[in-house]
Amino acid sequence: MSTVENPADKTGAPAPVGPAAPATLHDVAREAGVSLATASRSLNGSTRRVADAYRDRVLAAAAKLDYSPNLSAQAVARGSTMTVGLVVSDIADPYFSSIAAGAMRVAEESGLVVTMAVTGRSPERELEIVRTLRGQRPRIILLAGSRSQGSAVRDALIGELQSFEASGGRVVMISQRDLPFATLSLDNDDGAFELATTMAGFGYRRFAVIAGTANVRTSLDRVDGFRRGLLAAGVDSETVVVETEFTRDGGYDAGRRLLERGLDDIELVFAVTDVMALGAMAAFRESGVEPGRDIAVAGFDDIPTVRDVTPALTTVRAPLVDIGERAVRLALGDDFDRASVDAVPTTVVVRASTPRR
Amino acid sequence: MSTVENPADKTGAPAPVGPAAPATLHDVAREAGVSLATASRSLNGSTRRVADAYRDRVLAAAAKLDYSPNLSAQAVARGSTMTVGLVVSDIADPYFSSIAAGAMRVAEESGLVVTMAVTGRSPERELEIVRTLRGQRPRIILLAGSRSQGSAVRDALIGELQSFEASGGRVVMISQRDLPFATLSLDNDDGAFELATTMAGFGYRRFAVIAGTANVRTSLDRVDGFRRGLLAAGVDSETVVVETEFTRDGGYDAGRRLLERGLDDIELVFAVTDVMALGAMAAFRESGVEPGRDIAVAGFDDIPTVRDVTPALTTVRAPLVDIGERAVRLALGDDFDRASVDAVPTTVVVRASTPRR
DNA sequence: CTGTTAGCGCATTCAA
DNA sequence: TTGAATGCGCTAACAG
Numbered sequence: 005m006s007t008v009e010n011p012a013d014k015t016g017a018p019a020p021v022g023p024a025a026p027a028t029l030h031d032v033a034r035e036a037g038v039s040l041a042t043a044s045r046s047l048n049g050s051t052r053r054v055a056d057a058y059r060d061r062v063l064a065a066a067a068k069l070d071y072s073p074n075l076s077a078q079a080v081a082r083g084s085t086m087t088v089g090l091v092v093s094d095i096a097d098p099y100f101s102s103i104a105a106g107a108m109r110v111a112e113e114s115g116l117v118v119t120m121a122v123t124g125r126s127p128e129r130e131l132e133i134v135r136t137l138r139g140q141r142p143r144i145i146l147l148a149g150s151r152s153q154g155s156a157v158r159d160a161l162i163g164e165l166q167s168f169e170a171s172g173g174r175v176v177m178i179s180q181r182d183l184p185f186a187t188l189s190l191d192n193d194d195g196a197f198e199l200a201t202t203m204a205g206f207g208y209r210r211f212a213v214i215a216g217t218a219n220v221r222t223s224l225d226r227v228d229g230f231r232r233g234l235l236a237a238g239v240d241s242e243t244v245v246v247e248t249e250f251t252r253d254g255g256y257d258a259g260r261r262l263l264e265r266g267l268d269d270i271e272l273v274f275a276v277t278d279v280m281a282l283g284a285m286a287a288f289r290e291s292g293v294e295p296g297r298d299i300a301v302a303g304f305d306d307i308p309t310v311r312d313v314t315p316a317l318t319t320v321r322a323p324l325v326d327i328g329e330r331a332v333r334l335a336l337g338d339d340f341d342r343a344s345v346d347a348v349p350t351t352v353v354v355r356a357s358t359p360r361r
Numbered sequence: 362m363s364t365v366e367n368p369a370d371k372t373g374a375p376a377p378v379g380p381a382a383p384a385t386l387h388d389v390a391r392e393a394g395v396s397l398a399t400a401s402r403s404l405n406g407s408t409r410r411v412a413d414a415y416r417d418r419v420l421a422a423a424a425k426l427d428y429s430p431n432l433s434a435q436a437v438a439r440g441s442t443m444t445v446g447l448v449v450s451d452i453a454d455p456y457f458s459s460i461a462a463g464a465m466r467v468a469e470e471s472g473l474v475v476t477m478a479v480t481g482r483s484p485e486r487e488l489e490i491v492r493t494l495r496g497q498r499p500r501i502i503l504l505a506g507s508r509s510q511g512s513a514v515r516d517a518l519i520g521e522l523q524s525f526e527a528s529g530g531r532v533v534m535i536s537q538r539d540l541p542f543a544t545l546s547l548d549n550d551d552g553a554f555e556l557a558t559t560m561a562g563f564g565y566r567r568f569a570v571i572a573g574t575a576n577v578r579t580s581l582d583r584v585d586g587f588r589r590g591l592l593a594a595g596v597d598s599e600t601v602v603v604e605t606e607f608t609r610d611g612g613y614d615a616g617r618r619l620l621e622r623g624l625d626d627i628e629l630v631f632a633v634t635d636v637m638a639l640g641a642m643a644a645f646r647e648s649g650v651e652p653g654r655d656i657a658v659a660g661f662d663d664i665p666t667v668r669d670v671t672p673a674l675t676t677v678r679a680p681l682v683d684i685g686e687r688a689v690r691l692a693l694g695d696d697f698d699r700a701s702v703d704a705v706p707t708t709v710v711v712r713a714s715t716p717r718r
Numbered sequence: 719c720t721g722t723t724a725g726c727g728c729a730t731t732c733a734a
Numbered sequence: 735t736t737g738a739a740t741g742c743g744c745t746a747a748c749a750g
Contacts, residue, residue, distance in 0.1 A: 023529030026498070028727055039737040044729060053735065070524045075496040076442065077727035079433035080742050083382075087476075096462040096665070096682070098455070105453040108479050117493065119444075119476040122465050136474065139432040141383070167427045172380030252665065282669045289671070308453070308609065312639045314646070314671035325453070385743055396721045401745060410719065434743035437726045 027069035035065035048073060075117075079141065088332065089137035090120045091130065093149035097251075097279060098307035099324060103148050103178060106328025114336060116143065125250065127155040134164050141173075144335040148178040148328075150222035150250075158183075169342060174335040178327060180221055187345045188331050192222055192304075193229035195320035195350030196274075199302060200233025202352050203272055203318075207361030208300060212244040214258040214275040214284055220250060226276040226304055244270060248280070255283025263291050267299055272358065278303035278310045278319055285313070285357075300358040315356035322350055384426035393422035405430055432474075436498065445689065446494035447477045448487065450506035454608075454636060455664035456681060460505050460535060463685025471693060473500065482607065484512040491521050498530075501692040505535040505685075507579035507607075526699060531692040535684060537578055544702045545688050549579055549661075550586035552677035552707030553631075556659060557590025559709050560629055560675075564718030565657060569601040571615040571632040571641055577607065583633040583661055601627060605637070612640025620648050624656055629715060635660035635667045635676055642670070642714075657715040672713035679707055 033043035046054045046062040079085045088111050092100040111118050123130040165175050177187045216223030248254035255275055275281035281303030285295045295301045296315030306321035390400035395415055403411045403419040436442040445468050449457040468475050480487040522532050534544045573580030605611035612632055632638035638660030642652045652658045653672030663678035
């Protein structure tokens with residue numbers, strides 16, 4: 005790494021003595037020769053009940069002084085903010101970044117500023133985040149990502165969130181239904197069910213499942229749904245379940261473990277997320293086991309890249325961006341119901357990784 | 362979508378009359394029977410110069426009242442915040458989500474809250490975002506993503522950012538070196554250069570380049586570097602250049618256009634980003650042209666998924682997460698230099714999509 | 719160590 | 735319509 009002076013920096017002025025305080029509304033008012041109130045009304049007041057002559061002078065002064073309204077001060081004075089807090093498990097995971105993209109889109113449409121935080125799937129960290137988020141006094145807190153079962157901090161989280169709601173905030177959970185808040189819940193169970201029956205219909209009879217660790221609700225639901233689907237389709241063979249991390253590398257690891265165990269009695273591997281499926285496929289291929297030919301693989305979520313891998317991955321589509329958008333709209337709605345549970349439907353998408361047998 | 366009452370909501374209390382204002386520090390002080398100052402010192406003051414007896418009473422009162430410090434009020438009173446503003450082109454793009462992941466990691470480590478915004482690659486939107494970000498009085502503003510050349514709002518953006526710096530803020534640009542601010546700049550040129558010479562060394566002689574639209578700096582640099590590399594390697598055949606959007610679908614579209622044109626005189630296609638390369642590969646394969654066999658493909662960035670596609674994609678690695686981390690560290694550094702340009706080295710990663718000829 | 723007081727930047731009520 | 739005054743929730747002198 006080399007460090008050089010930036011040639012684009014052409015300011016020939018002598019080094020400034022230090023940070024000058026930004027212009028305040030007071031400065032603008034003085035510059036324009038009007039009162040604080042008039043300046044405030046011209047700049048930020050919604051209904052403009054200011055004479056044009058004054059208004060223009062204020063605007064000119066603001067431009068000249070390069071005025072930027074202090075949002076914190078506005079928040080204190082108004083007693084409300086234009087903020088939405090978004091907490092996700094891992095922003096580099098396409099699942100969450102897609103949801104975030106949707107959420108941010110409609111948030112910004114509504115003039116809201118999004119502050120984001122990452123839990124890394126740690127319940128403690130999540131609690132901590134919600135705590136500081138609360139301090140922001142956001143209008144909305146969005147929690148995306150599976151919460152763990154029986155976590156010690158669960159009650160504290162609920163308490164924190166309830167306090168937030170008690171003071172007029174709105175919370176929306178994405179992807180869970182086990183906390184007493186408005187929820188946008190993926191049909192994990194149904195989606196996996198339908199995937200299982202579809203695959204059984206394709207002639208598959210012997211399955212393995214790559215699941216998340218046992219305390220992750222989303223994983224549990226998907227595994228259960230898949231199992232129910234197999235049952236409903238009359239599949240009676242035992243299904244192998246491998247637990248692993250909720251990541252690509254977790255999937256890879258699970259794939260390796262399946263290989264070690266032997267794949268002879270397995271026709272199809274269902275990974276509870278696409279990212280994990282991708283990892284597993286990589287592991288298989290590395291050992292000369294070709295996905296889609298030697299072994300069928302299916303995932304869940306339909307993240308953008310799975311249509312671009314080879315073979316393209318069969319999966320259950322979750323309308324991720326849409327979910328993000330809806331979560332914010334839901335929270336913004338006049339008819340917001342803090343006890344509502346909205347189920348987001350999923351659809352099975354069959355691709356080359358699961359050919360008919 | 363169905364809406365039902367959430368069974369987990371077991372609060373049997375009568376409907377609350379309306380949002381109760383959150384407890385203030387004043388409330389806590391009164392509850393604890395101490396002064397405002399003492400409450401403040403016990404709760405938020407860094408150096409605890411408060412008698413334990415008092416402290417405990419304050420803490421208890423805070424817990425009882427479920428007190429949450431109002432960050433906006435703190436910001437106003439202190440005259441500073443713990444915020445960093447991060448602006449990216451598209452958070453669903455792995456390139457940016459990886460950078461964001463890195464940035465958020467060290468930001469949170471430093472106790473900073475990240476507020477994020479998405480430009481959608483619109484310079485106007487970017488300006489607007491920086492304006493409102495300025496209002497937050499963040500400590501840092503991070504701009505990731507290529508700015509367009511000759512944009513009409515360029516000067517306004519510079520002005521806004523300079524005002525921000527003038528009042529003590531720090532701005533770091535990621536991936537550009539054409540704006541007069543501290544810059545963390547990928548070696549786009551060198552990386553593409555090295556890729557070109559490596560590919561020439563593999564025996565490739567006839568190339569096509571899938572580029573972004575002509576005003577995107579990153580694209581220009583990568584195309585130029587690639588061309589220079591070919592020249593240096595003694596390749597004298599003309600290189601076909603196709604311009605398209607900076608997205609997967611843009612790459613797909615460019616791939617289709619190349620197919621229509623005919624691929625007979627092309628041995629290797631270099632897409633200026635991995636995402637675009639993935640799109641192009643999909644287009645090729647759809648037409649029966651097998652990447653890695655019928656045509657070689659290379660990308661740039663080394664986003665996580667490209668090692669999981671088939672054939673795995675040859676690319677130029679940009680340490681994205683690392684870049685995000687370093688950007689924040691750079692901004693936080695005691696020796697911050699607003700004119701510095703730090704070049705982030707890249708490395709060529711050869712994979713199956715570009716076999717030796 | 720504690721309490722009183724004066725702001726921080728801004729919105730808004732109330733008179734004028 | 736405009737301006738003066740009050741208050742938002744909190745921190746930081748300052749004096750006790």
